[in-house]
Amino acid sequence: MDEKERARKILSVLRENFTLPRWVSSNRTPFETLVVTVISQNTSDRNTARAFENLSKRFMVTPENLLNVSVEEIEDALRVAGLYRNKARILKKLAEIVVEKFGGSLESIFRLPLEEARKILLALPGVGPKTADVLLLFCAKKPTFPIDTHINRVSKRLGFVDGKAGYEEIRQKLQKLFDAKDYFSAHILLILLGRRFCKARQPLCHECPINALCPMGEERLKNA
């Protein structure tokens, strides 16, 4: 079985074993998605949601509103998520740039070709490859594959890339292995898999739904 075939089977098994979280069908604006993604950096889903809700309760999350409130108020809302001083400053700065350079909307960036748009996003404060790719895939519907820490680990254990592969190498590889129409669901499902079964310290290969398709799973089952 070649790699692409294995990737296809893995995706199919993941679809049978996991349901996409509710927020997937929530319609956030691109700017809200940017804000949530920045908040989520190095932060659990639960605390990310709480922080974003704290913000939304105070005002509609638009660049104009963020520009007009004090950084202390943003800090208060974000405290629960951790790293709140950094993130509050970054959100202020992002609001300022979006209003002043992009007419209050990210849409003009999204209309550019993928790599061009990606470069512009990467130049924004607090926006690294993961955040840029989330925006491009989720909001701009561009064919790019965001790599978070779970996907990084899962890709290596599955043998899709070798252990020292970096962000860009993993992204290119997954984009080759999956069809562009599946990037979104594959991204979500691989994260769910990583969190539930393919944990950093304690992989649960015996219970993992794709252990038969994973070199690491086969190895562990053999040794059991």
Added chain:
DNA sequence: GCCCAGGTGGGTA
């Protein structure tokens, strides 16, 4: 009390 969750950017060699 300790370890885990889980990206970016600034600094150093």
Added chain:
DNA sequence: TACCCACATGGG
């Protein structure tokens, strides 16, 4: 370019 560390809270 490649690492190392700061950022900070909440839950098990």
